[in-house]
Amino acid sequence: MNEIEKIKDALKSSNAEKIVAFVRKESEPREVLKVLSPNEVDKISFSPLSLNNPAKLLMQINGKVAVVAKGCDSMAIRQLIKEGKLKRENLFIVGISCKGVVDYRKLAKFVNLSEVNDVELNGNDLVLKLKNGEKRIPFLEVVDENCLYCGHPTPVIYDVLIGEPREGKRDFSDIEQFERLSREERWNYWISQFERCIRCHACRSVCPLCYCEECMVDPSNLAVSPMSTPEEKASYPRILGKTVNARDNTIYHLLRVLHHAGRCVGCGECERACPMELPLRMLERKLEKVVVEIFGYDLNEDIPFFSKLDIVGD
Amino acid sequence: MIYEGEFLKDAISKLLADGYRVFAPSRVGDFHVFREISSAEEADFNYILPRNSAKVAVFPQNEILIEYGDWIERVPMEEKRIAIVGVRACDAKAIKLLDKHFLEGFVDPYYKSRREKLLTIAIACNNALINCFCQSLGINPRKPEADVVVSEIDGRVFVSADTEIGKSFLQGFNLRNENEEELEIKKRFESEELKMREIRVDVEKLKKSFDSPYWKEVAINCKSCGVCTYLCPTCFCFDIYDEGEKRGVRIRTWDSCQFPLHTLESSSHNPRAEKWQRLRNRFYDKFYYTLRKGNYYCVGCGRCIDFCPAGIDIVNAISEVR
Numbered sequence: 001m002n003e004i005e006k007i008k009d010a011l012k013s014s015n016a017e018k019i020v021a022f023v024r025k026e027s028e029p030r031e032v033l034k035v036l037s038p039n040e041v042d043k044i045s046f047s048p049l050s051l052n053n054p055a056k057l058l059m060q061i062n063g064k065v066a067v068v069a070k071g072c073d074s075m076a077i078r079q080l081i082k083e084g085k086l087k088r089e090n091l092f093i094v095g096i097s098c099k100g101v102v103d104y105r106k107l108a109k110f111v112n113l114s115e116v117n118d119v120e121l122n123g124n125d126l127v128l129k130l131k132n133g134e135k136r137i138p139f140l141e142v143v144d145e146n147c148l149y150c151g152h153p154t155p156v157i158y159d160v161l162i163g164e165p166r167e168g169k170r171d172f173s174d175i176e177q178f179e180r181l182s183r184e185e186r187w188n189y190w191i192s193q194f195e196r197c198i199r200c201h202a203c204r205s206v207c208p209l210c211y212c213e214e215c216m217v218d219p220s221n222l223a224v225s226p227m228s229t230p231e232e233k234a235s236y237p238r239i240l241g242k243t244v245n246a247r248d249n250t251i252y253h254l255l256r257v258l259h260h261a262g263r264c265v266g267c268g269e270c271e272r273a274c275p276m277e278l279p280l281r282m283l284e285r286k287l288e289k290v291v292v293e294i295f296g297y298d299l300n301e302d303i304p305f306f307s308k309l310d311i312v313g314d
Numbered sequence: 315m316i317y318e319g320e321f322l323k324d325a326i327s328k329l330l331a332d333g334y335r336v337f338a339p340s341r342v343g344d345f346h347v348f349r350e351i352s353s354a355e356e357a358d359f360n361y362i363l364p365r366n367s368a369k370v371a372v373f374p375q376n377e378i379l380i381e382y383g384d385w386i387e388r389v390p391m392e393e394k395r396i397a398i399v400g401v402r403a404c405d406a407k408a409i410k411l412l413d414k415h416f417l418e419g420f421v422d423p424y425y426k427s428r429r430e431k432l433l434t435i436a437i438a439c440n441n442a443l444i445n446c447f448c449q450s451l452g453i454n455p456r457k458p459e460a461d462v463v464v465s466e467i468d469g470r471v472f473v474s475a476d477t478e479i480g481k482s483f484l485q486g487f488n489l490r491n492e493n494e495e496e497l498e499i500k501k502r503f504e505s506e507e508l509k510m511r512e513i514r515v516d517v518e519k520l521k522k523s524f525d526s527p528y529w530k531e532v533a534i535n536c537k538s539c540g541v542c543t544y545l546c547p548t549c550f551c552f553d554i555y556d557e558g559e560k561r562g563v564r565i566r567t568w569d570s571c572q573f574p575l576h577t578l579e580s581s582s583h584n585p586r587a588e589k590w591q592r593l594r595n596r597f598y599d600k601f602y603y604t605l606r607k608g609n610y611y612c613v614g615c616g617r618c619i620d621f622c623p624a625g626i627d628i629v630n631a632i633s634e635v636r
Contacts (some may be wrong), residue, residue, distance in 0.1 A: 025625055027511060028444060032625030033535050052623070057535055065559035109344070114444045196342060198375065198544050200542045200570070205539035218575055226581045242553055242567035243376045263556065275365055275541055277343055 003162060004046050007068055007094055008269045010160040011041050014092035016066035020057050022050040028102055029116040029128075033057055044068070047119045048126060051144075051269040055080055057210035064090050070098040071168070074155035075265035075299070076208040081157075082304055083263075085211060088157075095158025097166050100139070100147030102126065105277075107142045111135060145279050146268035149174070158299070172289045178282070194249040196276045199242065203270035203280055204256055209263050216240075216259075217252050257283045262291045262305020315489035316496065317471045321464050322400055325352040329397045336431070337371035339364040340401040348398075354563065359400055362443050363615060367547030368405040371398045373412060375544075377487040379424065379554065379564045391424065395431040403458035404448045404615040406436045408547030410459060413552050414607045421467070424566070433479055436460035438503070440467075442510040442588050445616030447629055453613060457502045467503045470496065484533055500579055514633040520602045523635050524594075532631045533590035535624040540570035542596065542618035542626075548611045549596075551576070571595050599634055 001009075011019055019038060022031035024045040031050040035057065036043060046068065054067050055076035069077060074095055080086040099121055107113070111128055118129035125136040151168040155161065178186065199225075204210045204217070217240050240251055256278075264287065270280040291297050297305050317324075322338075329336050330353070338357035339346040346364040348371070351357055354395055381388040401409075409432075416425035436458035456465065461480030465472040473489060475481040492500065523529075543549040553569035553576075556562055559580065569576055572593065575584045586592045604611040619627050 026630060027627075030625070035534050052625075056537070105344070108444075112444075196347070197595075198540075200540035200544045201573075202539035202541045202623055204538065205537035218573070228580070241555060241557055241565065241570065243557075243565060244567070245376070269623070273537075273539070273541070275545060275621040276347075277345065301362070 003096075004044070004254060006162045007046055007096070008041050008044060009042070010094040011066050011068070011092075012038070014066035014159070015064070016041050016092050017063040018061055018065045019044070019293065020054045020061070020065055020067040022046050022052075022068060027114070029119055030114055035061060046096070048100070048121050048139075049104065049107075049119050051101050051272060053106065053206075053208050053269050055086075056206070056211070056266075058091070059085055059211060064092065065093040067092065068094045068096065069155055069158070070096050070101070070153055071150065071153040072098075072265055072267035074157050076267055078157045078210060079263060079299075080201065080211075081103055082302070083209075091159075093155065093158045095155030095161045097154045097161065097163030098147075098150075099153070099166070100143045100150065102142050103144040104272075107137075109151075110137050110142065127200075144268060144272070145267065149266075149285065151266060151299075159232055170292075172285065175282070175286050175289050178286075179296075190248045193278050194247040194253060197244065197249040197253070197278060198276060199244050199249060200275065201272040202275065203253075203278075206269040206273040207260070208265070208267065208269065217257060248293065252276075253280070253283065257287055259288050260284060262295070262297050262299070262308075264288060265299070315473050315484075315490055317473045317487060317489055320437065321471050321473055321487075323354045323357065324328040324339070325462075325483075326351070326399055329399070330354070331517030332343055332395075333411070334395045334397045335371075336397050336399060336517075337368065343602070349522070353554070356592050357399065359437070362439070362441060363402060363404075363446075363617070365526065365617075365621075366545055367408060367615065367617070368398045368401045368434075369408060369412060369550075370546050372409060372425060372432060373416075373550065373568075374496045376565055377424060380567050381563050382556075382558075383561045391427040392431070393427075395433065396428055396510045397433040397435065399435045401434055401436045401458070401460060402439060402534055402615075402628075403453050403455045404434065404446075404613040405547045406434055406460045407448075407613045409434065409451050411548050411607075411609055411611055411613070412550055413611070418607070426452060433462070433483060434460040435462040435464065438463060438465035439508060442508040443616060443620070444458055445511060445554055445619040445627075446508070446614060447511040447513050449510055450514075451610060451614045454504065454506055465500065465503060467499055468498070472496070472500050484506050487583065500533060511586060511616075511629055512633075513612075513614065515601050516635070517602060517605065520598065520632075526636060528636050529594040529597075530590045532626065533593040536572070536589045536626060537624055538572050538574065538589045538592065539623065540568075540572055541621050541623065543570040543572055544568060544589070545617040545621055547615055547617075549598070597628065597631060600628070 019036040021044040023034040023043050025032045033052050033054050053073045081088050115130045116128050120127050126139045128135040149171050151202045153166040316498050338351050340356050341358040346361040347366050350363045380386050416422040439455035461477045462475050475484050551569045552566050554566050556564050578584045600612040601610050
């Protein structure tokens with residue numbers, strides 16, 4: 001029985017009211033997330049092009065949900081449970097031991113995507129079934145770079161596990177290498193990156209942990225009510241405007257990332273979503289390194305990082 | 315007419331020498347963005363579609379409307395001429411659509427100050443991307459609407475101008491007339507359709523489907539980010555606010571109808587509080603509301619499909635409306 005059949009069987013056994021799973025997009029080889037009813041289970045698909053993290057989608061569904069989750073997806077689900085945003089008893093998690101996903105933009109350089117019918121991982125090669133024939137690409141050349149540093153390829157929480165468990169690793173070698181640059185070099189690097197940002201806020205919007213209804217980068221509307229005077233409305237708190245330049249964009253990204261301290265699960269959705277290809281994972285990984293090395297916190301602990309800081313403070 | 319050499323690069327050098335502000339595709343890592351350049355070397359034409367659209371040249375993401383102190387101290391207006399070099403048929407068409415929005419009826423003086431001094435140099439498409447669908451919206455990717463059009467066919471560079479400003483710009487170049495064979499080649503090139511996706515728009519159906527649960531289904535995975543609107547060549551929504559209490563600037567910035575705060579009223583009421591309402595609004599704005607201006611406001615560039623982090627696809631969403 002192949003992987004997809006196993007996933008379908010597991011989903012069928014779940015008795016969930018809704019299914020959150022990957023479905024092949026029309027006209028492109030990648031999968032997208034859909035919310036399905038149990039009788040639509042045969043629509044589902046799964047491949048190294050099942051890129052996205054379903055955790056955020058779960059928060060908007062009531063009742064019992066079955067979900068297909070890779071290692072990092074399960075990390076996000078566990079974190080949301082930890083933070084009281086999801087209930088474990090409402091979830092049926094079909095965990096998939098993940099070998100890494102493809103960087104879709106890299107893949108597009110190797111092949112005309114509209115020619116690709118199917119994609120599968122075979123040993124160290126990504127096998128593309130084309131309209132005419134087959135093409136093999138070494139997986140390492142098209143793998144999402146983020147997956148090379150994956151700490152949890154095997155789901156950390158699941159009801160059914162598909163595939164053999166795989167070892168993760170903790171590797172900050174890339175960050176250490178960057179830290180060796182001078183302060184000026186690092187600053188110039190980041191400014192040249194942030195300069196490009198168009199502030200579409202996709203990195204925030206796709207992040208499974210960015211669930212606040214009101215975000216500090218938006219003009220806060222807490223202060224505005226029907227009774228607010230024009231002066232109050234004109235001077236409501238605002239940390240950042242919508243102006244786009246290297247300076248404001250830097251504030252945006254640093255503020256955004258700091259809210260993920262001890263929380264970021266490393267799924268890479270932020271970087272994947274960025275239309276300007278900013279190296280956003282590098283920021284998150286630096287933060288993760290600080291959390292591990294300076295605060296001695298491990299994401300696998302039951303207590304959230306910020307709560308732990310409170311206890312230490314008392 | 316035929317040009318021997320790299321027309322686009324030579325055009326940029328001439329434009330810069332003539333004092334134009336030049337916007338052209340420039341390489342960033344593995345992709346291209348339209349941005350202002352200061353030398354021909356910064357431009358790179360090895361691309362099909364830049365990540366962002368050419369609208370940045372006429373409708374910048376931020377602009378200062380007034381500088382104020384005790385009173386209005388300065389109203390900055392564009393003084394230089396602007397050129398967009400290397401624009402594709404979709405983005406060129408989009409500028410015509412922005413013109414309708416900003417110049418018909420209420421005239422936006424800031425937009426006008428840039429637009430009336432604009433020169434567009436377009437490049438015909440040899441290939442389509444996976445999510446291109448301009449042909450089904452009546453655009454010929456091989457015959458862009460611009461002041462100057464460049465087509466590179468089998469190693470020959472064809473250059474033509476349809477407007478006065480385009481014709482007078484070309485006078486500075488050493489061009490020769492096409493021979494009959496070349497005329498035939500160009501004609502064939504322009505009439506050949508590219509293989510690309512097709513959108514089926516049924517306005518009557520759209521009208522009837524406004525309250526359909528379909529939109530909730532389409533939007534279920536929408537993240538309410540601004541990728542689709544910010545990359546869109548025809549999206550024109552903006553926000554205006556002041557920075558600085560006693561002294562400061564009044565700024566106009568792009569805004570996105572996908573952001574919940576876009577429609578939040580000061581009464582606290584939000585007419586489009588739910589993300590499916592906002593996504594539906596964008597689709598209707600492209601294919602129904604804007605018909606009062608006489609056009610669909612979608613040019614089929616496919617950027618919103620390529621870069622939607624949730625994989626929402628305007629071609630499927632509109633074609634399958636129910």
